[in-house]
Amino acid sequence: MLAFTLRRALQAVGVMIAVGIISFVMFRFAGDPVNQLVSIDTSAAQRAEIRKSLGLDDPVLVQFARYFADAAQFKFGVSYQFRQPVAQLLKERMPATLELASVATVLAMTFGIMIGVYTALRRNSWLAGVLQAISLIGISLPTFLIGILLIYLFAVVLGWLPSFGRGDVVRIGWWTTGLLTVSGLKALIMPSITLGLFQMTLIMRLVRAEMLEVLRTDYIRFARARGLTTRAIHFGHALKNTLVPVITVAGLQFGSVIAFAIITETVFQWPGMGLLFVQAVQSVDIPIMAAYLLVVSLIFVTINLVVDILYTIVDPRLHHTISRGA
Numbered sequence: 001m002l003a004f005t006l007r008r009a010l011q012a013v014g015v016m017i018a019v020g021i022i023s024f025v026m027f028r029f030a031g032d033p034v035n036q037l038v039s040i041d042t043s044a045a046q047r048a049e050i051r052k053s054l055g056l057d058d059p060v061l062v063q064f065a066r067y068f069a070d071a072a073q074f075k076f077g078v079s080y081q082f083r084q085p086v087a088q089l090l091k092e093r094m095p096a097t098l099e100l101a102s103v104a105t106v107l108a109m110t111f112g113i114m115i116g117v118y119t120a121l122r123r124n125s126w127l128a129g130v131l132q133a134i135s136l137i138g139i140s141l142p143t144f145l146i147g148i149l150l151i152y153l154f155a156v157v158l159g160w161l162p163s164f165g166r167g168d169v170v171r172i173g174w175w176t177t178g179l180l181t182v183s184g185l186k187a188l189i190m191p192s193i194t195l196g197l198f199q200m201t202l203i204m205r206l207v208r209a210e211m212l213e214v215l216r217t218d219y220i221r222f223a224r225a226r227g228l229t230t231r232a233i234h235f236g237h238a239l240k241n242t243l244v245p246v247i248t249v250a251g252l253q254f255g256s257v258i259a260f261a262i263i264t265e266t267v268f269q270w271p272g273m274g275l276l277f278v279q280a281v282q283s284v285d286i287p288i289m290a291a292y293l294l295v296v297s298l299i300f301v302t303i304n305l306v307v308d309i310l311y312t313i314v315d316p317r318l319h320h321t322i323s324r325g326a
Contacts, residue, residue: 008308012301019297023290024067076291081283086291090273094295095176096166097265097272101257103179103188104196109250112200113243116207120215121234123208131204138201143260147194147267154190162187164269195264199253206249210242251307255300 051057055066070076076086115135119128138146155163167183169176178184214220215238223233262274269275273292280288 005309008305012305015301016294016298019294020068020071021064023071023293024064026286026290026293071294076294077287079280079285079288081280081285081288086287089276089288090291090295091174093271093273093276096270097258097261097274099177099179100188100191100195100264100270100272101254101261103192104257105199105250105254107192108196108199108203108253112203113207113246115200116204117211117234117239117242119204120208120211123212132208135201135204138197143194143198143263144267146197147190147264150190150194151267160186161190163190166271191264191268191270194267195257195261199257202253203246203250207242207246210245211238214238214241247310248307251303251310255296255303258299259296 055063058066074087076090078084079086079089082089115131119131122128151163154161162183165187167178167185167187168181169178169184170180178188220233220238260274261270261272262277264270265272265274266278273295276288277292279285280292
């Protein structure tokens with residue numbers, strides 16, 4: 001188990017090095033940073049002085065080493081647009097994105113598993129058919145369209161929920177949360193549903209398919225022959241084994257939710273890292289773009305590592321296989 005964890009950790013480091021190279025290339029060769037920092041009438045001497053102060057006159061390998069050393073300490077330079085350290089900007093926006101992604105994932109997991117189990121156990125009922133039809137709609141409609149429709153219905157027509165922003169937030173240290181205020185909770189409802197709907201339908205269909213497959217296995221037939229109750233068979237045996245692949249998908253989807261929250265944050269003007277990235281693209285703010293790529297990649301790699309370890313814990317067969325291989 002330890003050898004498996006170390007191998008996965010080394011692979012994660014390799015992935016981050018590759019992402020760091022891509023990020024450095026984007027930061028270094030995607031235009032001249034000096035042009036983003038000075039005005040048109042800045043003299044050549046002043047430009048040269050700024051270039052020297054930024055270390056752009058150093059050899060590429062020296063810049064690459066310095067960039068990696070700074071990135072390892074979460075130092076990503078200064079934003080061209082905001083004139084502030086990029087790390088500070090990401091630190092201010094990260095709570096909003098993580099809160100939105102976490103709530104969306106919890107909603108997706110809760111309702112996805114519940115609906116998936118119901119449609120598997122009551123697959124011939126009319127409600128199961130309706131839920132499956134709704135799941136097709138959830139997968140087919142693009143995220144931005146779902147967000148716009150929710151805004152039109154609940155903000156414009158009914159006037160129940162705010163159409164943009166995060167509402168009132170409470171600061172706990174450097175962390176900010178809207179879960180402790182009424183306006184914050186209202187502002188979170190539509191973005192979290194929009195972001196989590198696709199994940200919910202995906203988990204629902206996965207749980208349904210896995211549940212139906214598990215119910216046809218021999219050990220379920222043996223459990224019925226032993227006289228176990230239906231509840232014990234469905235939830236004590238079938239559901240437990242159904243959730244093994246769901247853990248992997250849910251973990252990977254959490255990373256996807258964070259990475260692709262850009263669309264939802266743009267539609268609802270949610271002040272998170274995704275909206276910051278969109279603003280950086282519009283103004284060609286390379287430090288923010290490169291830092292966002294590194295941070296999101298780190299989240300992905302960390303989640304993958306945790307999911308791999310949890311998978312071996314949940315599935316004893318895989319644990320034994322890894323132990324023999326190690």
